[in-house]
Amino acid sequence: MVVNSRFISEPKTAAIVGCPFSGGQPRAGVDRGPIQMVEAGLIDQLTDLGWSVKFHGHHQFEEVNAVSDPPIGILKNPRLVSRVNEAVAQVVGDHARKGELPVTLGGDHSLAMGTISGTLSVHPETCVIWVDAHADINTVESTESGNLHGMPVSFLLGLGSKIPEFSWVKPLLKADRLVYIGLRDIDTGEKRILRENNIKAFSMHEVDKYGIGKVVEMALDHVNPDRDRPIHLSFDVDALDPSVAPSTGTPVRGGLTFREGHYICEAIHETGCLVALDLMEVNPSLADDASVRQTVQVGCSLVRSALGETLL
Numbered sequence: 001m002v003v004n005s006r007f008i009s010e011p012k013t014a015a016i017v018g019c020p021f022s023g024g025q026p027r028a029g030v031d032r033g034p035i036q037m038v039e040a041g042l043i044d045q046l047t048d049l050g051w052s053v054k055f056h057g058h059h060q061f062e063e064v065n066a067v068s069d070p071p072i073g074i075l076k077n078p079r080l081v082s083r084v085n086e087a088v089a090q091v092v093g094d095h096a097r098k099g100e101l102p103v104t105l106g107g108d109h110s111l112a113m114g115t116i117s118g119t120l121s122v123h124p125e126t127c128v129i130w131v132d133a134h135a136d137i138n139t140v141e142s143t144e145s146g147n148l149h150g151m152p153v154s155f156l157l158g159l160g161s162k163i164p165e166f167s168w169v170k171p172l173l174k175a176d177r178l179v180y181i182g183l184r185d186i187d188t189g190e191k192r193i194l195r196e197n198n199i200k201a202f203s204m205h206e207v208d209k210y211g212i213g214k215v216v217e218m219a220l221d222h223v224n225p226d227r228d229r230p231i232h233l234s235f236d237v238d239a240l241d242p243s244v245a246p247s248t249g250t251p252v253r254g255g256l257t258f259r260e261g262h263y264i265c266e267a268i269h270e271t272g273c274l275v276a277l278d279l280m281e282v283n284p285s286l287a288d289d290a291s292v293r294q295t296v297q298v299g300c301s302l303v304r305s306a307l308g309e310t311l312l
């Protein structure tokens, strides 16, 4: 197996950043996602692909958990989410600085505030490909739920009013370096934000219209026209149809097929530009045992595809 990745040093090392964290949303159990993916054999699977894999156990957020954390406005667990993400940004940045590929396993998608901050601190030219049913771009003003997993992108872009607690998040992501694939459940306020900031998004409508091959090509042409910029792929497992990945906190029907999800990962691997990967929102406490096993396995196979597994 040939690992294709021009920004990663030899020997190609994948650093698993296990983040058992659920504070960005209300449903218990999403903190078990990374634990189950590792237990399902992900480390060995990546080793078999030719990676040297670093994994020193899941990150512990207990100390952070202890702080008293009343809502700020309607934002829930703001201090907890902020501190955990600040730590994640540090860890992801440290791995990236060493030329390793950080693979962050969530946990809820608020963690991307940390992972993408970490990546951008090392690779400022990075573009972000966000694969999700949701845009996760609510601002402090627009959020209706107050769940921070619906907001990380607005923090990274510097949109909305600033909260002192999150002052460590630098707005290093430019709107034209971000592209979405798989969207189908966007809040009214988010639609306006996407429009006003001219953010490129390929919803399921475009996936149906053009096919996934063309959509990925157009997405890359937008954020990475010469295929020379580093890519951070942030994959929310709820981008997949609930029949493919049922165990997740905010499932939305009409999603990506198994192959469409894997195709995205394979095509991004082929660019050789991947510098960081997130696999988020696997919640093993939702749905029956068979559905949980299926979702955990899909999570592992998406990671393998992004790290070079091919069908032939």
Ligand SMILES: NC(=[NH2+])NCCC[C@H](N)C(=O)O
Pocket (backbone or CB within 6 Å): 108, 109, 110, 134, 136, 138, 143, 144, 145, 146, 147, 149, 150, 151, 185, 186, 187, 236, 238, 250, 281
């Ligand atoms: N990462 C996710 N699953 N996000 C779901 C977000 C749902 C909704 N837009 C909200 O802001 O609450």
Ligand SMILES: [Mn+2]
Pocket (backbone or CB within 6 Å): 132, 133, 134, 236, 238, 239, 250, 281
């Ligand atoms: Mn989502």
Ligand SMILES: [Mn+2]
Pocket (backbone or CB within 6 Å): 109, 132, 134, 136, 149, 236, 281
């Ligand atoms: Mn998400």
